[in-house]
Amino acid sequence: MANELIRAFQLLKEKEWVDLTHTFGPESPHFAAFADAEFTTLFNHDDGFFAQRFSFAGQYGTHLDAPIHFVRNKRFLDELDLKELVLPLVVIDKSKEAEANHDYSISMDDVLKFEDEHGKIEEGTFVALRTDWSKRWPDKEAFNNKDADGNNHAPGWSLEALQFLFQERKIKAVGHETFDTDASIDYLKNGALLGEYYVLEQDTYQVELLKNLDKVPATGAIIFNIVPKPEKASGFPVRSFAILP
16 A cells, blocks of 8 residues: 555656645735735844744635635534545636626526537535635735726625535535636625625635746646635635646
8 A cells, every 4th residue: 555655655756746826925915894914024044043923814825725714613624634625626718708808707607608519517525716815915006907987807606506516516615717717797786795795605715816827738737725724714815726637
C-alpha cells in the first residue's frame, strides 16, 4: 500500500501545478465593508528573528467561506472534512461574455451548453466560474468597477445555475474570481446575495477571488484548498491550487 501511495505522489509531482491564489497585502482589493489589512513587524533580524502580526477580515484575499458565513447553525471552517477540500475541478469559461457585459450572470442554459461540449458534470465536483476578472488584480478601482452612482459591476452566478448544479448535478462546492457569488446587478435587484446564501445553505463551502482559471482545462484537473484552522471561523484566506491532468 505504501508503494502505491508513493507512486501516486510521484505521478502528481510530474504533473503541472497551477496556483489559483492571489498574493494579498494592505493595498489589495477587498470587500468594501472591511478595513485594509495591516501587516506589522513585531521583531526583525536585529532582535534575533523576524516575526510579524497580520490583521485582516477572514474573507480577505483568495479565501474560503465556511457555511456559517451566511447561514446560522451551519458548520464552521474547522468542521470541514479534509477530503472536502480536495475535489475534481470543473471550469466553466464565461470570460468573453463577462468582457462584453460586466454584469453577466451565468445561466442554467450556459451550464447545459458546457455539458454539450464537455460532458455531464459529475457528482462531488468543485465547479469554478472563469470570468478573467482576476486579471484586474491588484487594481482596486478596476476590480470594484463602480459606475457614476457608486454601484459595482461584476459578473457572477445566477441562482438558477447554482440550484441546477447542486440539486441536479449534486456538485460539492463552487468558486469564482470576484468578491461575491452573485453578479453585482443581481445583488442590486434582489437587495441580497441570494446565490451566496444558497451555496452556503447547502452546508458546503465556496472559494472567492480565485485566479489563473485560464490556465486550467475545463475538466480533468484536481483542486486543493489548503486553509488554516482557526477556531469557530466563518472563513479564512486559502491557498488554492490545481494539479492538471
